[in-house]
Amino acid sequence: MIELLLLLILIAAIVIGYLIYKQRSSAQKQDTPPPPPQDPFAASSTTDTAGDPRNLKAGDMIDWGNERTWIRGTLRLSEGGYVWSEHFLEVEGGKRWLSVEEDPDVELALWTGRPDLTMVPQGKTIELEGVTYKLEEKGSGSYRSEGTTGLKAEGGMDYADYESEDGKLLAFERFDHGSWEVSTGEKIHAGTFTIFPGS
Secondary structure, X not given: OHHHHHHHHHHHHHHHHHHHHHHHHHHHHHHOOOOOOOOXXXXXXXXXXXXXXXXXXXXXXXXXXXXXXXXXXXXXXXEOOEEEEEEEEOOOOOOEXXXXXXXXXXXXXXXXXXXXXXXXOOOOEEEEOOEEEEEEEEEEEEEEEEEOOOOOOEEEEEEEEEEEOOOEEEEEEEEOOOOOEEEEEEEEOHHHOEEEOOO
């Protein structure tokens, strides 16, 4: 009988000790306030209110303020250890894309394909439509294709980039030893558009 009574007292002590422990840990959790809600587009060292253009991918939507476009496909380009991206936009009647590179700051440019031009990148300067463009860089690298780009999953590419004194851009690209594609472009700021990530 005494043994049963001692066993019941021991069980009661364990239950009471457990309940006290649970109450104290619950009180400690309530003392730590939850983190305040954060704005996902808040300015930080790597992003601004428009979102981070380095994270763009096929399926994302870009709001330009007066129009919205979607990224149909992306090329991830590399030359040596240097990488940059080209994002092809959903547009009517032409080919446009947004290039994103970090050199070391993020540099953005909006490009328009110029299939009407049959030029090749020869010489240190090129005259086009009354504008003189100076060769900035050229080289060869590789690409990896995501989404709809019109190219294979991966391959090789050559490029030559020109720029005018007032900041107009002229680019030549060819993929997998094909024909040169000419495009004209302009530099833009990240705050020019807002990014809405796709699923």
